[in-house]
Each structure stands twice: as structure tokens, then as C-alpha cells.
Amino acid sequence: MAIENAHLTTLQGAYDVELMEVTLRVRRYAGEGSRPETRSYTVEVATTATLLDALDVVKDKLDGTLAYRKSCRMAVCGSCGMRMDGGAVLACKTAMKPFVDAGHVVTVSPMGNLPVIKDLVVDMAPFWQKVHAVKPFLDTGGVDDPETEWRVTPRQSALIAKESLCIMCGCCVSECNSMDSDPDFLGPAALAKAYRFVGDVRDGDARERLKELSGAHGIWDCTRCYFCNQRCPKGVDPRDAIAKLGGEAFREGIARDEGAKHAKVFVQSTYKGGYLRETELVPKTIGPIAAIQQLPFAFQLARAGKVPNPLAPHKAKDNAEVKRLWKLLEAQAPKHRERATRAPEGA
Amino acid sequence: MDERYAYYPGCLASLSQKELDSSTRAITKRLDVELVDMPSVTCCGAGDIHEAKPDYYLHLSARILGQAERSGCKTLLTICNVCTLNLRQANQRLTEDPAELARVNDNLKSAGIAGYDGGIDVRHLLWEVSSGDGFERFKQIAVRSLEGLKVAPFYGCQILRPAKLLGFEDPDRPSSLERLIEACGAEAIDYPAKVKCCGFPIVLAREDVALGELVQPLREATEAGADVMVTPCPLCHLSLDAWQAKAADVAGMEFKLPVLHLAQLLGAAAGVEESQLRFRRHIVRLSDDVKEKLRLPSVVSAD
Numbered sequence: 227m228a229i230e231n232a233h234l235t236t237l238q239g240a241y242d243v244e245l246m247e248v249t250l251r252v253r254r255y256a257g258e259g260s261r262p263e264t265r266s267y268t269v270e271v272a273t274t275a276t277l278l279d280a281l282d283v284v285k286d287k288l289d290g291t292l293a294y295r296k297s298c299r300m301a302v303c304g305s306c307g308m309r310m311d312g313g314a315v316l317a318c319k320t321a322m323k324p325f326v327d328a329g330h331v332v333t334v335s336p337m338g339n340l341p342v343i344k345d346l347v348v349d350m351a352p353f354w355q356k357v358h359a360v361k362p363f364l365d366t367g368g369v370d371d372p373e374t375e376w377r378v379t380p381r382q383s384a385l386i387a388k389e390s391l392c393i394m395c396g397c398c399v400s401e402c403n404s405m406d407s408d409p410d411f412l413g414p415a416a417l418a419k420a421y422r423f424v425g426d427v428r429d430g431d432a433r434e435r436l437k438e439l440s441g442a443h444g445i446w447d448c449t450r451c452y453f454c455n456q457r458c459p460k461g462v463d464p465r466d467a468i469a470k471l472g473g474e475a476f477r478e479g480i481a482r483d484e485g486a487k488h489a490k491v492f493v494q495s496t497y498k499g500g501y502l503r504e505t506e507l508v509p510k511t512i513g514p515i516a517a518i519q520q521l522p523f524a525f526q527l528a529r530a531g532k533v534p535n536p537l538a539p540h541k542a543k544d545n546a547e548v549k550r551l552w553k554l555l556e557a558q559a560p561k562h563r564e565r566a567t568r569a570p571e572g573a
Numbered sequence: 574m575d576e577r578y579a580y581y582p583g584c585l586a587s588l589s590q591k592e593l594d595s596s597t598r599a600i601t602k603r604l605d606v607e608l609v610d611m612p613s614v615t616c617c618g619a620g621d622i623h624e625a626k627p628d629y630y631l632h633l634s635a636r637i638l639g640q641a642e643r644s645g646c647k648t649l650l651t652i653c654n655v656c657t658l659n660l661r662q663a664n665q666r667l668t669e670d671p672a673e674l675a676r677v678n679d680n681l682k683s684a685g686i687a688g689y690d691g692g693i694d695v696r697h698l699l700w701e702v703s704s705g706d707g708f709e710r711f712k713q714i715a716v717r718s719l720e721g722l723k724v725a726p727f728y729g730c731q732i733l734r735p736a737k738l739l740g741f742e743d744p745d746r747p748s749s750l751e752r753l754i755e756a757c758g759a760e761a762i763d764y765p766a767k768v769k770c771c772g773f774p775i776v777l778a779r780e781d782v783a784l785g786e787l788v789q790p791l792r793e794a795t796e797a798g799a800d801v802m803v804t805p806c807p808l809c810h811l812s813l814d815a816w817q818a819k820a821a822d823v824a825g826m827e828f829k830l831p832v833l834h835l836a837q838l839l840g841a842a843a844g845v846e847e848s849q850l851r852f853r854r855h856i857v858r859l860s861d862d863v864k865e866k867l868r869l870p871s872v873v874s875a876d
């Protein structure tokens with residue numbers, strides 16, 4: 227026994243480590259042409275062990291052919307994304323003790339929405355392609371060789387603080403519902419990265435970026451399922467970044483896309499009548515021609531009483547209040563994106 | 574469960590999903606809970622105002638929460654996932670940041686609107702009826718067992734995720750709907766897509782992507798033998814019900830899955846009259862078999 231569990235007995239001698247037995251069900255896949263299968267492994271690990279520690283013991287002691295990625299073991303490199311019980315986690319950030327205590331055997335499988343190469347290793351190429359597509363670098367807008375540095379206040383740098391935390395692990399992409407339906411959707415990681423530059427007060431290319439991002443497979447593809455915020459191990463909250471991109475696109479007047487028009491109708495509805503008027507939503511969102519194509523369908527909705535009569539009054543009481551509020555906030559709202567200033571020469 | 578709630582039906586239940594409003598009023602009455610109306614509230618801003626005009630959304634939410642406060646209730650009751658997330662998110666921002674609350678209140682005051690003190694909790698009907706004494710009360714009034722009815726629970730997104738803003742139950746393994754379905758005497762069907770998206774937020778702008786999402790729960794629930802689906806969200810309801818025929822075209826299979834609002838299912842088990850549950854307002858109609866399993870009177874009353 228001393229030899230088999232050498233790594234643990236050494237630790238035990240030195241630090242008095244407590245041990246526990248953990249069982250993992252791991253989805254194995256040997257690559258193209260082979261059938262995936264699930265295998266169970268039981269190993270002894272320290273009670274402080276993470277999922278990654280447990281996999282390391284499995285690979286070391288039971289099955290050297292098991293493939294997974296790892297590097298830092300401390301939630302900074304972004305290598306060890308995988309699914310546990312169907313949801314993406316960083317293996318090195320997931321403690322096993324709660325599952326052992328609950329008597330629950332976890333199932334480990336590769337992340338979703340990415341092709342599987344072997345076992346728990348996915349092909350990250352499509353992920354990187356999308357990140358590269360959003361031009362993930364600063365474009366100062368023609369100022370190639372600044373004489374003086376940009377001055378960025380703490381408040382301004384806080385605008386992109388969350389988005390700057392991304393470690394490119396892919397956990398947010400794994401369960402993204404829109405990417406599941408449209409594999410070309412840029413997705414949460416690339417869009418959070420896009421906001422990291424759109425929101426950077428030193429960037430001079432935001433308008434062009436926003437135009438690009440408002441097209442097909444861009445920000446208006448996001449179905450707001452919030453899986454990305456739920457999964458992200460670093461608190462980036464990609465869905466919130468996408469909402470901020472939408473807000474910036476709206477402010478820049480880039481509302482040519484259907485999704486942005488949809489948002490615009492919502493805004494006008496509360497302004498005019500308090501509650502959302504769905505009758506206006508359909509034609510204004512998809513444009514008149516598409517709306518005519520929708521007609522038989524609208525008729526079906528109307529028959530079931532789903533389309534409120536646009537002439538019937540449903541103004542919320544005291545709506546004048548809301549109008550005053552709208553005007554006040556519009557007057558306060560900055561009309562343009564904030565830009566950093568340059569330090570004076572010689573400063 | 575509180576004795577009184579500031580009732581926030583939201584846009585859909587006020588305008589096009591009136592059956593949700595009437596069923597909610599009926600079931601809460603049987604639970605002996607008073608709903609206090611807030612006559613001058615607006616739309617919560619859904620995801621869209623939130624996105625396009627984030628500051629306007631925050632102020633609209635503060636105005637709604639302030640009205641709830643002045644109703645004398647502790648809790649604002651929602652019956653829509655999107656309202657729940659939107660109002661809870663605004664509420665968290667306002668209550669965790671006194672400077673932000675002061676700024677918003679100053680603006681409200683300038684616009685002649687009473688402010689918000691930060692004392693309201695926002696909770697969905699599902700949470701109130703599936704836990705604590707709300708659940709005990711419901712079991713008392715669920716007198717008509719819906720035995721034999723197979724129900725597919727569909728949670729939708731914004732009542733589960735992000736858990737740090739919602740936090741009622743495990744977002745990957747929720748059980749509140751199942752608990753209620755079983756309390757109705759019916760059988761809960763399990764299927765993976767019950768926690769996924771219905772596609773509604775993009776169904777007008779990106780119909781193909783949305784339908785690709787919508788077919789998943791419909792297909793899985795149909796294949797698992799569900800008689801009906803139940804959801805706590807009127808937007809999910811609209812998507813699952815009104816777009817069901819289009820989803821069937823995409824899936825290349827037939828769907829005949831009536832979609833019930835949570836309050837309608839609870840109402841059927843509590844013996845609420847069909848005139849208040851108003852199933853006739855749905856696009857996918859109830860078959861005779863389902864009507865029987867829901868213990869509805871065989872002669873359908875006029876709407």
C-alpha cells in the first residue's frame with residue numbers, strides 16, 4: 227500500500243492529511259470512429275482534493291490513457307474546463323468533498339458546443355476563431371505612436387473590470403443555448419472580449435466594432451438564457467457584457483438590426499403607454515414585409531385574444547410621471563462614448 | 574407565505590395573457606392571500622429597456638418598488654420570470670449601494686415621483702407556493718387529484734439563472750415545479766431541456782435560432798409522453814404555445830402539447846372554475862382526454 231499511495235502517505239506523514247474515497251464516472255472517447263463510453267474510477271484523495279486532483283490520481287494510478295487539459299491548478303490558465311454533471315466547471319476550482327459527503331457520484335464529460343478530440347479534451351479552434359473575429363486588441367483610432375500616455379481614471383478602468391477577468395476557459399460557451407442552435411453565433415466569451423475593447427476609453431474604433439457586432443451571429447443572437455453568467459468561474463458575467471454592447475449600439479444609433487429595433491419598440495412603449503404594446507412589436511421589429519408574411523400567424527393569435535386591440539386604452543395611470551422621468555434621464559445621459567484624455571506633453 | 578402581496582402582473586398578464594392574471598387571482602384567493610394592486614406601475618423594462626436604456630430601466634424599477642413599499646406589503650409578487658430577474662437585479666443594485674439609491678431617488682423626486690426606501694423583496698409565485706407554509710397551504714386546497722396526468726415542467730431561464738440574483742433553488746437540478754405537480758396528484762415527466770431556453774427573446778429578430786431552441790423542450794417532452802407542459806413564465810408560455818406549430822415544422826414532427834400557466838395547473842387541482850382558468854385563450858387547445866385528466870367540467874363554459 228505504501229508504494230501505491232506514496233504521494234498521499236508522504237503528505238500524510240508531513241501534514242496529517244485526511245483521506246476520502248471518491249468515485250468518478252468519466253466519459254471516455256478515443257477519437258473519430260470510436261464510440262464514447264462511461265467508465266467508473268474509485269480513488270483515495272485528500273479531503274481537500276479538487277476534481278482535477280482526483281483526475282490526476284486516476285491517471286497516475288489507474289488509467290494513464292485518460293486525456294484532459296491542465297496547467298496552473300489554480301484557476302488562472304483556463305485549461306481545465308470540463309462538464310461535471312452536465313455543467314461546465316474548472317476542474318481545479320471544484321472541491322470534491324461536498325459530493326463525497328452527499329454520497330453523490332459525479333459524471334465528468336467534455337465541454338459542450340465544441341468538437342471533442344479525445345476524452346475530456348475539446349478542440350478550442352472554433353473558440354479562438356470567434357475571439358479573434360472581434361479584434362481583441364486596442365485600436366487607438368489612427369494614433370499609432372502616441373507621444374504621451376493615455377490618462378485613464380479608476381472609474382473609467384472599472385467600466386471593463388469584470389470583462390478583463392476572462393481567462394478564456396470556454397466554460398461560458400459550453401451550455402450557451404444560442405450557440406447550440408446557431409454554431410456560428412460569436413458567443414459569450416468573444417462578446418465579453420468585444421466589450422472589453424468597446425468599453426475601453428482608449429479605443430478609437432468602438433463605432434465600427436459595434437456595427438460589426440450588430441450583424442448576423444452577433445449581439446442580437448443572444449437569447450438571454452444566462453447560462454454563461456451561471457457558468458463563468460471568474461465572474462465575467464458575459465451576458466451583462468452583451469447587454470452593455472447592445473446599449474452602446476443603441477446610443478450610437480446602430481439600430482438597423484432587428485434585435486435593436488425590438489429594444490427600441492419596448493422603450494417607446496413605456497414612454498407612450500406604460501405597458502408594452504405587442505401589436506406594435508411585430509411590425510416594427512421585423513419590418514413591414516416580414517410583418518405581412520407574419521399575418522396569417524397574427525390572425526391566429528388574434529383569434530385566441532392574444533393581440534390586444536391597439537385602440538383600447540391601456541395607459542398606465544399617472545403615465546405623465548414616466549414621461550417626465552424619461553425626459554429628465556435623456557437630458558442627463560451622455561450623448562457619446564467616453565474617451566480617455568492624453569497626458570500633456572512633458573507631463 | 575405572506576398574508577398580503579404587492580401584486581405585479583407585468584405586461585403579458587395585463588394585456589395578452591389575461592388568463593394568467595385571472596388564474597393567479599383565483600388561486601391566491603383560495604390560498605387566503607390578499608393581492609394588493611398597484612394601478613400606476615409600468616412595464617419592468619424586460620431585457621430590452623434594460624439593455625437599450627439601462628438607467629431608465631433602473632429608475633422604472635425603483636418607481637415600481639417604491640409603489641410596492643407604499644402598498645404596505647413586504648413582498649412584491651411576480652408571475653413572470655423576466656419581471657422576477659429584472660426587478661431583483663435592480664433591487665439588488667439599489668439596496669447594496671446607498672449612493673446609487675440616493676441618486677435614483679433624487680431623480681425620481683425631480684420628476685415628481687415618490688422614492689424607494691429599499692425595503693421590498695421580489696418573489697415569484699412559484700417560490701411562494703412550493704416552499705414553507707405556502708406549500709402546506711396549497712396541499713390543503715389541492716382537493717382534486719389530477720391522477721393520471723403527465724406533466725412536463727418547463728422552468729425557463731430567468732427564474733433559475735443567474736443563481737446569485739435568484740437563488741431559490743439549484744439552477745441545474747430544480748425541483749419546485751415537480752413538487753407542485755406531485756402535490757396536484759399528477760406525474761412529473763423528467764427531460765433535460767426543462768431548464769433550457771424557450772427562445773422567446775429572439776423569436777421576432779432571429780426566428781430560426783429561436784426555433785432551434787424551442788424545439789428541444791417540445792420534442793423531449795412529447796417523446797417522454799407528456800400530456801401537458803407547465804411553466805411559471807408567460808413569455809415561455811407564448812413561445813411554447815403560439816410558436817408550437819412553427820416549431821413542429823422545424824422539428825418535422827407533430828406537437829400537440831397544451832401549455833399551462835403554473836397558476837392554471839394549481840387552479841385545476843384546487844377546483845377553480847374554468848371561467849377563471851380560461852384555457853380557451855390558448856392557441857394549443859386542450860383535448861378531451863386532457864380535459865378529463867384535468868378534472869374540468871365536460872361542458873365547457875363560455876369564456
Ligand code: SF4
Pocket residue numbers: 391392393394395396397398399414415418457458459460461462463464
Ligand atoms: S467569460 Fe468566464 S467562462 Fe467565459 S471564457 Fe472567460 S473566464 Fe471562461
Ligand code: SF4
Pocket residue numbers: 398401402403404405413414447448449450451452453454455464465468
Ligand atoms: S445569455 Fe446569451 S451568450 Fe450567454 S449563454 Fe445564453 S445565449 Fe449564450
Ligand code: FES
Pocket residue numbers: 295296297298299300301302303304305306307316317318319
Ligand atoms: S488548471 Fe489552470 S485553470 Fe484549471
